[in-house]
Amino acid sequence: MTLAYSLDSHDAAVPSQALVEVLDRLGSRLNVAKDTEIYAQEDEVEFLYRVADGVVRTTRLTCDGRRQVGDFYYPGDLFGLEPGPDHQFSAEALTDCKVLVVRRSVVRALAGERELDRAVLEATRRELQRVQDHVLLLGRKSAREKVAGFLMSLAHQQHDNNVQLPMGRQDMADYLGLTIETVSRTLTRLQGDAIVEFPELRRFRVTRWEALEDLAA
Amino acid sequence: MTLAYSLDSHDAAVPSQALVEVLDRLGSRLNVAKDTEIYAQEDEVEFLYRVADGVVRTTRLTCDGRRQVGDFYYPGDLFGLEPGPDHQFSAEALTDCKVLVVRRSVVRALAGERELDRAVLEATRRELQRVQDHVLLLGRKSAREKVAGFLMSLAHQQHDNNVQLPMGRQDMADYLGLTIETVSRTLTRLQGDAIVEFPELRRFRVTRWEALEDLAA
């Protein structure tokens, strides 16, 4: 198959091979400590990143200090793929991280290789899809549905039914467009309804999948 | 400048030349009557579209009937650029429309032309940007701010200060994640505060830009 645009292929959240290779071969390995900024909002867009280990979150701050979390990125995910000349989001390490970084100019220098073109577009399109889902979540869902949907998506990507939450409640809240209190209350209520259980603060198990799916809708 | 990826160029909402050309030369001209569906949610992604005249909206329906408007597309805008194999949104003509359509396979056949590769990526990235802004709007803004922001963006793209609203209140509501009543009330309040005025139902003038900007924040 020799598609120039991957208008037909749609796999999981793993970037396609060509870009991964470039990052692996030409990228720098970066160790980033928890809560350290990787790039800042308003920074010039200069690099491409891939999570090798740990979790990264992107956030956006309004002038009056309200925070919106853009997304969370897990090992294998590309990030920093922003449209503009300047970053709209900042990226921070949620946990201690290993990150692969490559200058965009390097990617550009290799451009024209069909596979690589495809890979950048592919990654961008995947990003678009994630953001579109986020829009639906924010626009038309109740707190209960938002939280349920969030837990669902986590449970899906970790195939184990002993899911760990890498992020704190505040990050969940800022991702879901809620307050930390509402998230907390909603979680306890979901436990009360025996839909999930939290043996630890940052680890949960789904006890009634159907009920959770219904809510996540 | 021989960029393969337009990592550096960032203009307005107009698609870059190569794609426009393909659509103009190889696309079919479609006349679509108001409120007619152009493609449906769940349809296979098969075409690329460009608005020649009129306004198009994309919407998404949850299983239980809640509606989220994805975006509005104006003359010159590309749409139908969705990541998945199936459409997540449906597209409908908001007004009577003229739309240019081209099969993606045609675009694919022409792929490899550097300019065209660039154009598809460019368009996708622009789309991403729009959606990201939408996320911030939905996640962290009050009704007043949402409506103000929406009016602002309309006023910006029509350089006249006699802006026309192509969409009804319900569409605004579903775009902003509000109810029609809240939109209506908010509009009257904005008028009461002498920030905008509505000589007609679907036409407004900004009377106090600073105040509107403050709100849109």
Next chain:
DNA sequence: CGGTTAATTGAACGCATTCAACACGAGTGG
């Protein structure tokens, strides 16, 4: 341990929703 941060819980408030009534305009037919 104490000290600190993160998470939970409670009570009161407020913004947006809900449900219902009303206004307005456009189109139709008497």
Next chain:
DNA sequence: CCACTCGTGTTGAATGCGTTCAATTAACCG
């Protein structure tokens, strides 16, 4: 020209969901 209707927008009153502010508890780490 008016009466009628239908769609769309506005307005009102009551409700409720999520927020806010404050206090408490739980987890973490020296």
